Amino acid sequence: MSVGSELVGRTVLVVEDSPETQDLIATYLEHQGLRVLRAANGAELTERIAQDRPDLVLLDINLPDCDGLALAERLRLGETVPLIFVTGRDSPTDRIAGLSHGGDYVTKPVDLLELLIRIRNLLRRSGASPNPPAPVESVAVPSPDAPLTFRGWRLDLVRRALFRPDGSYLALTTGEFNILAALAAMRPNPVSREYLLDVISNRDPRSISEHTVDTLITRLRRKMRLDDGAASPIVTVRGVGYALESDES
Numbered sequence: 448m449s450v451g452s453e454l455v456g457r458t459v460l461v462v463e464d465s466p467e468t469q470d471l472i473a474t475y476l477e478h479q480g481l482r483v484l485r486a487a488n489g490a491e492l493t494e495r496i497a498q499d500r501p502d503l504v505l506l507d508i509n510l511p512d513c514d515g516l517a518l519a520e521r522l523r524l525g526e527t528v529p530l531i532f533v534t535g536r537d538s539p540t541d542r543i544a545g546l547s548h549g550g551d552y553v554t555k556p557v558d559l560l561e562l563l564i565r566i567r568n569l570l571r572r573s574g575a576s577p578n579p580p581a582p583v584e585s586v587a588v589p590s591p592d593a594p595l596t597f598r599g600w601r602l603d604l605v606r607r608a609l610f611r612p613d614g615s616y617l618a619l620t621t622g623e624f625n626i627l628a629a630l631a632a633m634r635p636n637p638v639s640r641e642y643l644l645d646v647i648s649n650r651d652p653r654s655i656s657e658h659t660v661d662t663l664i665t666r667l668r669r670k671m672r673l674d675d676g677a678a679s680p681i682v683t684v685r686g687v688g689y690a691l692e693s694d695e696s
Contacts, residue, residue: 454480457570460501462486463533464511467642468555472505472533475559475632476566489513496522503570505562506550508534525550529569533557556625556646559632560604595631597691598680600671602631617670622647622663630681635693637684664689 459476463469464487473483484499486492489512495501504524508515515532524530530550551565595602599612607624609617619627625646629638643660668679680692 454567454570456482457503458482458484458499458501459566460484460486460492460495460499460504462488462492462505462510462515463507464488464509465507467639468507468557470636471629471633471638471642472557472559472562474636476563479563481566487511489515489518492518493522496524496528501528502573503529503531503566505531505533505566508532519550529573531562531565531569533562556629559628595628597631597634597693600680602627604628612673619667619670620663622659623667623670626660626663627667627681630689630691634691637687637690639688641688643688 459481461469461473461476461483463472463485466487469485469487473485476483484495484501486495489510492504492506492510496504506515506519506524510518515534519525519530519532532550532552533555534552535555551569553562553565594610595604601610602608603610609619609624609627611617626643629643629646640660647659647663664681668681671679671681682690682692684690
């Protein structure tokens with residue numbers, strides 16, 4: 448599976464009021480070759496739609512100044528531009544409401560690979576050229592199944608596997624993998640404990656605590672220490688959370 452150059456020159460508007468979630472999605476999509484615009488509320492969305500004419504909109508249903516479903520209906524999103532709702536609501540009723548407004552639907556915490564594939568498929572089905580057309584030089588665009596790499600490590604999102612710099616496989620639990628995937632997608636920017644908690648809690652924060660995040664980070668660091676004594680690439684960002692060191696560190 449590969450998107451090749453399909454996404455080059457395509458513009459996606461990410462409408463999300465949480466700066467951290469917005470950064471996570473936008474950074475990942477930019478790494479995949481997309482041009483990303485950002486909006487934090489309905490007013491900014493309306494302005495962006497008029498000025499920038501994006502090829503696709505990712506819209507959080509719960510915006511601080513309006514209801515995303517109502518706004519999508521008023522602006523005829525889904526009819527005039529491909530639309531994907533991004534939301535924490537996961538009931539069949541909410542899914543049907545999103546689909547009835549002409550949009551695709553993904554839930555939080557967002558599976559970035561799934562989101563990219565949905566974007567590719569929706570743009571392909573729309574059949575429209577990039578709007579406006581963007582000049583494209585020779586650009587290498589990774590496929591959505593391309594692994595995330597950092598400091599020699601390779602994180603395979605499809606096989607959900609981590610490989611050491613020497614190529615050997617390192618087994619991770621589901622929680623460890625999900626945390627590392629979030630850190631890798633945001634690198635080198637820090638990710639808060641609250642967001643990592645959401646990543647591992649399966650949308651039920653009552654079943655887990657921030658201490659669980661710290662425990663999983665400790666286990667990851669222990670597992671990722673190399674035999675030559677090199678430290679784990681996971682660093683603590685005081686007052687924020689955790690981050691992966693950049694390759695230049």
